[in-house]
Amino acid sequence: MNDSSPVFLIDDDKDLLKATKQTLELAGFVVSAFSSASDALSALDADFAGVVVSDIRMPQMDGQQLFSHVKDRDADMPVILMTGHGDIPMAVQAIQDGAYDFIAKPFATDRLVQSVRRAAEKRRLVLENRSLRRAAEQAQDDLPLIGQTxxxxxxxxxxxxxxxxxxxxxxxxxxxxxxxxxxxxxxxxxxxxxxxxxxxxxxxxxxxxxxxxxxxxxxxxxxxxxxxxxxxxxxxxxxxxxxxxxxxxxxxxxxxxxxxxxxxxxxxxxxxxxxxxxxxxxxxxxxxxxxxxxxxxxxxxxxxxxxxxxxxxxxLRERRADIPLLFSYFAKRAASRFKREMPEMSSSVHRHLQQHDWPGNVRELSHFAERLVLGLETAAMQEPRDTPSSDGTLPLPARIERYEAELIRETLSQNNGDVRRTIEALGIPRKTFYDKLQRHGIVRGEFAGSEGSDRRGA
Missing domain, CATH: 3.40.50.300 (P-loop containing nucleotide triphosphate hydrolases)
Structure with missing residues (x-):
């Protein structure tokens, strides 16, 4: 599936920048490449409709500082950080601060493309929600004959x-x-x-x-x-x-x-x-x-x-392009009436709005918006939590591999890199443990504390 969403790509390694840009362009993205964070930041505005992908380790302004500046301009703009193993704690902190995802180097190209694709979809929904809110606010409260078709x-x-x-x-x-x-x-x-x-x-x-x-x-x-x-x-x-x-x-x-x-x-x-x-x-x-x-x-x-x-x-089924705008109007009206927060239009809600035939037309849509505002449609519209460790777009084996790698890193961190305690906590043989470290590209020494060495060696 191609995606024409724009991407700002930042990396001071020119060869890697060129290769990554080519990868994203082959996937259909429109990529603007920058070798410094300051150059990218000067070209970025708050209405940017795409995704920012940046390396963490860079001179002058690093990826974490870039993320902080992007967040100040638009807290909802998705930022994906590419990181070496030594920068993982820094990337985890950025995730906690609101970055969209981090990808450890070296990474599979599919891993990057899927993450950017999901981030682009999230950005599209955010901007669409903002547009619908503005349109709903401009609509007269007593004039629900809304539509742009x-x-x-x-x-x-x-x-x-x-x-x-x-x-x-x-x-x-x-x-x-x-x-x-x-x-x-x-x-x-x-x-x-x-x-x-x-x-x-x-x-x-x-x-x-x-x-x-x-x-x-x-x-x-x-x-x-x-x-x-x-x-x-x-x-x-x-x-x-x-x-x-x-x-x-x-x-x-x-x-x-x-x-x-x-x-x-x-x-x-x-x-x-x-x-x-x-x-x-x-x-x-x-x-x-x-x-x-x-x-x-x-x-x-x-x-x-x-x-x-x-x-x-x-x-409604013959003018589907009007459905999101009508939904936004009815949801805003319901939120005011019930004194509730205006709900965001998630991807699952958007999908339901576009796929349902709405035999009851505008009246049915209005009642659906009211139920959503009241939280009565939450279970049916529940979406998976959007975190780096949850990726519904990957096949099950890849998702299991990803979860396993994160679990090993988490256990190593909890035990200050101590191999014996980590093996005991995971309940796996020593040889299996080291095989998994190699397969996932995990460097045990990055988690070692003052007592973190494995005195018996590998």
Missing amino acids: PAMERLRHTLRQIADTDVDVLVTGETGSGKEVVASLLHRWSRRAKGNFVALNCGALPETIIESELFGHEPGAFTGAQKKRIGRIEHASAGTLFLDEIESMPPSIQVQMLRVLEMREVTPLGTNEVRPVDLRVVAAAKVDLGDPAQRGDFREDLYYRLNVVTLSIPP
């Missing part, structure tokens, strides 16, 4: 064009795609914004009460009607009436609704009084009302009366 750009442009025209609009889209958001924007961006925005879900009300809800009634109009009630249509006069799931509207009500749309007047139940209404109607449907097979018993003439302008909202 061409389909969403066209939708917003169309909304701006027709918002102030008073034309009736039919909005189509899957469940949870944001049809009420579109209707609300049409209202807010028009001169009707001072009037009421009245929403009614036609599929949520029984047929016995939907007529009263829409048209209102006078006292005594039916059993239990003790007071006058202004219907939703009249209440929306001078504003906008939003009829969601209009395909669920009973046929008897469809006839009356057709007259409202044609005459702009309403007759409440229990009276012959005709009251004029000044309203815009925005209707929403989950099905294609233009298709007779999907339209069912929805009146064809009512469909054509509503179908002056039709807006179609694409499902």
Whole structure:
């Protein structure tokens, strides 16, 4: 797998610098090579989108000092240190201070490439999180019609064009795609914004009460009607009436609704009084009302009366590039609502966002963000700890070898390099111990204290 991420490579050994640069370039990285840390630092800015790979032992400014300067500029910029065996304690300290990884010389080229690749992915996620945070902060809290894909750009442009025209609009889209958001924007961006925005879900009300809800009634109009009630249509006069799931509207009500749309007047139940209404109607449907097979018993003439302008909202799976931005917006809103920290978008969360089909669309994504903020998705999204000793990209034998080498070094360090105590702690034969030292390139003397020699020799 190639990676075009940029890499700053620093080493005062010109031959090694040239060879390492070639290795990384063959892996697809864009490498800038420097023979001194000061030269690299002068060319590095806080927005650098890649990885810094540096030797530790260098004149004037060493790798650890370079790491300290990089950390001051951007604490999240990944720095990988290349070290000789004598510099391992120094490298371990740098890891504890926040360096991304250290690689002991001599190293296998795959070891370096895999580490740089993981660091580049981490850097990409960090910068993406920052970008999403900025975009979410710029988004209006009451305007979740967020998206940078061409389909969403066209939708917003169309909304701006027709918002102030008073034309009736039919909005189509899957469940949870944001049809009420579109209707609300049409209202807010028009001169009707001072009037009421009245929403009614036609599929949520029984047929016995939907007529009263829409048209209102006078006292005594039916059993239990003790007071006058202004219907939703009249209440929306001078504003906008939003009829969601209009395909669920009973046929008897469809006839009356057709007259409202044609005459702009309403007759409440229990009276012959005709009251004029000044309203815009925005209707929403989950099905294609233009298709007779999907339209069912929805009146064809009512469909054509509503179908002056039709807006179609694409499902999330058709605009995946918008998903991270939407997630960031919803997570920020949830964090504020629940008084929790805004979660970082880890690689596992990013992968889930892009691979899931989101049948519930924006509504499902919003609920996922809320659960993540509350910590309810943590187990499913758990990632391995990102340390030099955990490398999920390597085959199992290589990971075992790496763990074994680190365990031997740790045990030697705990026993001040004493071979007898180290062998006893590890529970392996002396010959096996020395074979492993040779295979892993471990120099026992580096861990020896005042009592650390093996008096019986090798």
